[in-house]
Amino acid sequence: MNWLNDNVNVLALLGAAAILILTVGVSWKYIQQMKTDKSSGELAKENWDGIGEYKNPLPIGWALSFLGTILWALWYFFIGYPLNSYSQIGEYNEDVKSHSTRFESKFANPDKATLMAMGEGVFLVQCAPCHGVTGDGINGKAANFEKWGDEEAVVLSILNGAKGSEYPLGEMPAGLLDEQSAKAVAAFMMQEISSVKKSKNSALVEEGRALWATCSACHGEDGKGMEGSAPDLSTYGSAQFVVNVLGTGKKGAIGNMPKFNDGRLTNVQKTAVGTYVSSLAK
Numbered sequence: 001m002n003w004l005n006d007n008v009n010v011l012a013l014l015g016a017a018a019i020l021i022l023t024v025g026v027s028w029k030y031i032q033q034m035k036t037d038k039s040s041g042e043l044a045k046e047n048w049d050g051i052g053e054y055k056n057p058l059p060i061g062w063a064l065s066f067l068g069t070i071l072w073a074l075w076y077f078f079i080g081y082p083l084n085s086y087s088q089i090g091e092y093n094e095d096v097k098s099h100s101t102r103f104e105s106k107f108a109n110p111d112k113a114t115l116m117a118m119g120e121g122v123f124l125v126q127c128a129p130c131h132g133v134t135g136d137g138i139n140g141k142a143a144n145f146e147k148w149g150d151e152e153a154v155v156l157s158i159l160n161g162a163k164g165s166e167y168p169l170g171e172m173p174a175g176l177l178d179e180q181s182a183k184a185v186a187a188f189m190m191q192e193i194s195s196v197k198k199s200k201n202s203a204l205v206e207e208g209r210a211l212w213a214t215c216s217a218c219h220g221e222d223g224k225g226m227e228g229s230a231p232d233l234s235t236y237g238s239a240q241f242v243v244n245v246l247g248t249g250k251k252g253a254i255g256n257m258p259k260f261n262d263g264r265l266t267n268v269q270k271t272a273v274g275t276y277v278s279s280l281a282k
Contacts, residue, residue: 011076022065029061100266107268112275115239119276122269127277130254135280141254145280149237151200154186155179166248168229169218176214184208185215193223195238239274246270 041054107114124133130142137144147153159182161174177185183201188208191199199205212221220226223233235241247270249259260270 026061096263100263104266104268110268110272115272115275116279118269119272119274122265122273123276126260126265127273130252130257135277142252142257145277147281149196149241149278149281151186151190154189154236155182158182158185162231163251166250167225167231172218172230177211181207181211185211188212189215189223189233189236193233194236195234195240196236237278239271239278242274242277243270246273 041056043052044055046052107118110118123131123135127135130138131145132138132142135145137146147156157172158177159174159179161176162172184204184207186208187199187201187204188206188211190196191202191205192209215223218226218230219233220230225232232241232244235244246260246265250257265273
């Protein structure tokens, strides 16, 4: 390996050499000065336990070194590395971007079996530490995916509220409706708004339609969340709903679920996780 072919290594070697030369030179100067110099000058008024300080001027060499380091730092940052030179981090990011592009191209049209296998793999790495290997939420520490995506889960959300939402309109409070009204709204939402398009309590749909105004204040008349102000309920029960949650993050009992829109997952992987999570509901 030729070290001088890398700008970063050249700068590092020059800096190390300059530090070594300055250290030896300054140390030699002050060692010689200690042998001959005597204390002189005007004492400052302040003293500590009888020990005072002379009003000596700032050493020219020290001041020049201090200014030099500031100028070096400015040059290094704005002209040298990292803004205008080779960067290992930059190369890594470019490699990741290139790999992600190839990955997206390879899995542009995956079938369900591929999405399930991919989703399970990502889930076990990224999601299982909090939600459990089987997605059961580890005794309430995180969302239980075995009880997600169905009508009963909607009823529980209405009664208990939706905590941890990072939307402009905030968290959904508990107790907005009584149990019977919650069942009616859940029936209307599942049949008329969600991607499921059916309800176990179809007889309650019209009653829920009349009560929907309680929810539409945040979710909108069509349940689509009014352009991101609240969760889009029209995707509830589908992989897209999970993808949306991955993009917004969530606050939970054992910490915050990060937003997975920082590049750690590709769009295909997010869809795969959504597909797999949707399959866990019982």
